[in-house]
Amino acid sequence: MSVETLMPYDEALARYEPVLGIETHIELGTSSKMFCGCATAFGAEPNTQVCPVCLGLPGSLPVVNRAAIESTIKIGLALNCSIAEWCRFARKNYFYPDMPKNYQISQYDEPLCVEGHLDVEIEGDDGPEVHRIAIERVHMEEDTGKSLHVGGSTGRIHGADHSLVDYNRAGIPLVEIVTKPIEATGAKAPLVARAYATELRELMRALGVSDVRMEEGSMRCDVNVSLMPRGSSQWGTRTETKNVNSLRSVERSVLHEIERQAGILAGGGRIIQETRHFHEDTGSTTSGRSKEEAQDYRYFPEPDLVPVAPAGDWIEELRAGLPERPAARRARVKADWGLTDKELQDVVNAGALDLIEQTIAAGADPAAARKWWMNELSRRATALAVELAALPITAEQVARVQAMVTAGDLNDKLARQVFEGVLAGEGTPDEVAAARGLKIVSDDGALAGIIDQVIADNADAADKVRAGKVAAAGALVGAVMKATRGQADAGRARELILERLSG
C-alpha cells in the first residue's frame, strides 16, 4: 500500500465539492434463479444448487424467471421510474473463472426501469433536510459464482495456493439500481450516501423483494466519488469503491475517499480511475484493478432470450399493489404513536416496526406494544443473538399478554414470566399462565392472612404507618409481594394494609 497523505475533512470540503454516484446490487428473494429452476437458499453446501443452465454447460439455454421481472418492476415503480414497454437482455462479455459462460446476462442500453427518484432525509444543520436522489436506471442481471482463494494470508487471489469456485450463487437474480450523479451535498455527502442506502434498504424490505442483508451480500453498494475544485464545474476523475457491505461503511468510504482524493489533488497528483476496496478495520480504501484501459465488454443483445414486454395492465396491477412507502409510513407511525425522532429511529433500527404495528393491530395500545418489543423482547433477542422477528413469539401473542395485563390478571413482572414461558416453547400465553400458576391474587380473603403475618413480622414499619407515616406502607407491600412471589395485586394489598393499620 502506498503512503497517502489524507487531507483533513473540513479542509477538503473547503477546497473541493464531492460528486457521488451509487450503484446498488440487490439479490432478489425469488425462490428460483434468474434463468433456471435451481434453488437460491443462502449458505447451502457448495455446488449443490446448480444445473446445466446455471453452470453454463454446452447446449444449455436460459429462460427468464417471471417472478424476477415482477420484483424488478415493483422496485422500479417504488422508485418512481418509468417501466419500459419493451426491452432486451444483453450479454456482457469478459473472462472470469467464477463466471460459467464467461459472459453475464445483463441489461445494457435497454433497462427495464428508467428515470426515477428516491427522497432521503438527513439531519441538517438546521433540522431535517430532504435530498432527492435521481435514479438513472434499474436493470436485471444474473449473479456470478463465488471464488474462494485457499492458502495465502489475505483471502485474495494473490498468494493463494489454489482457488475453489462455488456456483450456487451463479444465476441468482440481481437488480442493479444506478443513481444519477449526486451533487451539491457538500460536507453532508457521506451522510447522504448512507441515508440513500438506508432508505433503499427499507424500501426493498417494504416491497418484500429481498432480504437485503448487507453482511450476507444480498445488498452491495459500489460507491463512486469524485472531487471538483470549488468554483469549477468540471467533474474530477472518479473512483469506484466496490462491494461496500454495511451502511456505516458506505458513509466511511465516502469520507475516506474525499480525504484521500483531496490529499492527492492538493499535492499536485492525479486521481486514477480505478476500482477500490474498502477495509472495515482501518476505514480506508485500497486500489483494486485499474479501469484506466476501459474494459470492452462487447455488449450485444442476448440472442437466447426473447424481449421482455410487460403488459400495461400487469404493470398497473403491480402499481396498485405497492405497499406504503417507508417514509410515509414512518411519518404516520410517528404521529399515531406519539414518538420522538429518536424513538422512531430506535424502533426502525431494531427491526420492530412491523412487529409493533401487528401487535397494535391485534389489540394492544401503541405504548405497550412498543414497550414489550423494545425492552423485554429486544433484551431476549439480544441474549439469543437472533433478530427480533426471529423470536418464537407472534405479535398476536404479545397483544394477548398485554390484554391480560390490562384486565388485571397479570402485572408486568408476571407478564415477563409469561413471555419467558412462551419463548421456551411452553405454549400460548394463556397456557403458560395456567401451567405456571401466574395470576394476580386480588382476593381479599387470600391476602388477609398474609397481611396479618407481614404486620406481625414487621412491627416497626407497622408502627410508623399507624403513626401516620403512610410511606412506610411500601415496605409492607413489598413484603406481601415477596411472600406471594409477586402474584399479589399490589394496589389492593396496599389498601388492605392501610385499612388494617388505621383502625
Add this chain to the structure above:
Amino acid sequence: MSLTRMTAAELGELIASGETSAVEVAQAHLDRIAAVDGQVKAFLHVDPDTTLEQARGVDARRAAGEELGPLAGVPIAHKDVFTTKDMPTTAASKILEGWLPPYDATVTARLRAAGMVILGKTNMDEFAMGSSTENSAFGPSRNPWDLTRVPGGSSGGSSAAVAAYEAPLATGTDTGGSIRQPAAVTGLIGMKPTYGGSSRYGLIAFASSLDTPGPLARTVLDAALLQEAFSGHDPMDSTSIDEPVPSIVAAARNGDVAGLRVGVVREFDGEGYQPGVLARFREAVELLESLGAKVIEVSCPNFTYALPAYYLIAPSECSSNLARFDAMRYGLRVGDDGTRSAEEVMALTRAEGFGAEVKRRMMLGTYALSSGYYDAYYGKAQQVRTLIARDFDAAFEQVDVLVSPTTPTSAFELGERADDPVAMYLADLCTIPSNLAGNAAISVPCGLADEDGLPVGLQIMAPVLADDRVYRVGAAVESALADRWGGPLLAKAPEL
C-alpha cells in the same frame, strides 16, 4: 430388400407389424457401419452395446403394449453437436474431447421418446463452422458418391452416413446451410425448419439466432416424420415457438404443386455457378411448370449482402458462445502445472483446443462487437438482416415458394478449398438468406451435374411456419423425378 436400403417409414412399419425387431434393424446398420465407415468416416462415436441396449428397450416397450410412434425402433445417426448423456459429445472439437454430458438435448430426448435408436454421433465441422467437415478436429468425412470429395458441412457426417446407407435418418443443424448443403451434395433431402420450430436446448451453440435443428433423409416423407418427432415447443428454449403448426407429414404424403406460384430468385444465378448445377435447376423449374405451377422471376436485391452480413452476425455470436470453453469446468485443460494462473491455463487451453477456423471466426466476431466498431459491423449486419427478411416478405406476397439451386456447385474435392476460407463460405451463398430470415427451406435432389456426375440440390423456400408448404412441393418434385429416373437419385450412387 436389405434392411439398410429401406426407408425409415418402411422400417417403422416392419417393426410395428412385428416382421422384424428394433434389435435386428439396429444390428443390420451396425454391420453396415462396420463394413463401410472405415472409408466414409461418418461417425465420431459408435458404441454397439449402447445402441443394441436402446433397441432392446424399444422392443421391450412394444412387447409391453406401449403405443409407439411411426419411427419406433428406427435407427438414427445423431450429429455430435447434440448432448447425449450416454455418449460423448464433442462438437468435433479437441476442446470437448471425451466430454460426457450430464443431460440430453431436447432433440435427443424426443428421439428417445419416439423410440428411435441412436447408432452413434456423426462427424461435423468443429462447432458446426464449415461446409466440408474438413474443420473437424478428428478428420474429414467422405462423400459416398466419390470418396475423394467432401460430403458437405457442417452436418457432413450425417449426410455421409445416410447416403452410405449406414443410417436411414440423421439429425443435423443448419446455421447457414449446414443441413441443406450437405444434403444437396450427397443426393439427400435436407430440411431447415422455421427458426424456433425445433428446440435448441442441448444443441451446442454456434450462432444462437441462426442455429436450427433439422432432419436429413433419403425421402421427403422420412424427413417429415423425423422433423415431426423432435419438433414443437420446448419450455427450455425461450426462442422456441409456441404455436400450432400444420402437419408436415400429411404434406409430405400429398405432394402437389397445381396452381402454386413459384418464384425463381434472380440473384442466384451467373458467375460462380457451375453450369451443370444451373442446368439441373432449370430443368427442375420446368418440371414444376409441367406439374401445374406458375413460375415467375422474383428479385430479392438484398440477398447479395446476405453472405457478408452472415459472416458478421454468426462470428459475433460465436465469439460469445464459445467463451465458456475455458478449462474450468469440463473438457480439455492445458498447462495446469501448479505454477500458472487460471487465466494462463484458459489461454493455453483455448490456443490448443480450438481449430483454425473456429479461432478465425471468434476473432472476427470479437472485432465486430468491439466498442467503436459495433455500429459499423454488427449493427449494420443486423440492418441488412432486416432488409433480407423484408425481401422475403415482399417476394411471398407474389409467390407461395421461392426456388434456387441449393449450392452454386456440386461436391468439391477434399482439400480444394481448405486454404481459401472465402471460397468455402461461398458454398452457403444460396442457403444463408433463409437462416437470416428464419424461414423454412428444404433441399431435394434434382439430378446429377453433367461435368462430374455428382448430385445437385433444388432449394425450396417458404415463409416462417409454412414448413408444410416446402414438404408438399418437395414431395411433388421427388415423385415426378423418381418416375423420370425409375427410382431415387441415390440409387445411381456407386456401390461402396
